[in-house]
Amino acid sequence: MAKKRLLVLTGGGDCPGLNAVIRAIVKRSEQENDWEVLGSIEAYNGVLREPMELMLLDNKAVAGIHVKGGTIIKTTNKGGPLAWPIKKANGEIETVDRTDELIRKLQLQNFDAVISIGGDGSQKISQILYEKGLNIIGVPKTIDNDLSATDFTFGFETAVDIATDAVDKLVSTAESHNRVIILEVMGRNAGWIALNAAIAGGAEICLIPEIPYDIELVKEKLHERIIGGRGFAIIVIAEGAIPVGGDVIGQKSDDISYQNIRLGGAGIRLMNELKDSGYDQDMRVTILGHLQRGGIPNAFDRILATQFGVRAFEMVLEKKFGQMVSYRHPDIVSVSIKEAISKYNVIRKDSSLVKTARGIGVCLGNK
Helix, strand or coil, rough: CCCCCEEECCCCCCCCCHHHHHHHHHHHHHHCCCEEEEEEECCHHHHHHCCCEEECHHHHHHHHHHCCCCCCCCCCCCCCCCEEEEEECCEEEEECCHHHHHHHHHHHHCEEEEEECHHHHHHHHHHHHHCCCCCEEEEEEECCCEEECCCCCCHHHHHHHHHHHHHHHHHHHHHHHHCCEEEEEECCCCCHHHHHCCCCCCCCEEEEECCCCHHHHHHHHHHHCHHHHHHEEEEEEEECEEECCCCEEEEECCCCCCEEEEECCHHHHHHHHHCCCCCCCCCCEEECCHHCCCCCCCCCHHHHHHHHHHHHHHHHHHCCEEEEEECCCCCCEEHHHHHHHECCCCCCCHHHHHHHHHHCCCCCCCC
16 A cells, blocks of 8 residues: 655755754654655755655654754745746746646645645745645744744744853953944844843843834943943844834845845944944944854754654644644644734733843833
8 A cells, every 4th residue: 555645845044953843753654654754855946846856754864863953855945836936038037936836746746745844934835835725734943933823933942042152252252352242133023032142141232123222222221331431231133123213224135036135234233323323432243143043953942843743743644734833832732824924923012021121121222
């Protein structure tokens, strides 16, 4: 009797814990004896390319990968079935929708189900494919923790650890030189990484997208910390942070297949704003960048990713298609993908995390 076939893919930006999900799916499927699991290389690209690029995922392929960063089946945040780039005869690039072709190819390959591991953008694609009849399950993945349908996404806690470690290291050099050091971290339009790292690392100032900052209030806090040129301060700023009345710093990619605005430069802008306002203390900017995405997942993220992988496969068995795995402490549950992508998860201004930051004297750029 032919085995049932499951396709697994990782889409969007990489993050710690992806391999742990893949491993958990495979190890759980092995207990059923009648499933074959394959991975699509670089998200849906592996299916859409000719020849197709698929990888058999068995116990040998996933042995020990839970401790490794990245993803053994690769990932991409460019193109995809909704916006596949094609070069026209005149050399121009256009994008086409290949979702119907994708579903036909999966049917011809006798795939019974798909598990898509990805963030907001990837799960929007999952919802469209589900509405077109594809048996698909979503697994939430993002270091930004910006999916509202789950308490945490794997990769987030590791990113916070990395950002906190950066704060710890910057304290010693800032103190040695009587400097203000600005640390820019990822998060896009959510300040979860920034605020958690600021509290954990003891930063004096934290600027997040949810609370536009007043540069004069930032200066006031710095004057409290540094008197007569002596003293130091650490500012953690999210890449999506904005001044009152300002916009995010970013640029549209020249690559037509990359849809997101590339954020970056919030830290340098802040330093220039401080200088322009007359603040003359020695300042430096550190942009943590992709260091937050790489490396070994911490224990929390390995466990959460493993829980997600096991539950995702069990949802396939239960035919809970159109659903996404979710962590609702202390349980691993499921929610509809449609619900999962309907609301962006940002930090509420009245949240306990914000109250904690204010309670220990962290300046958030407003009153």
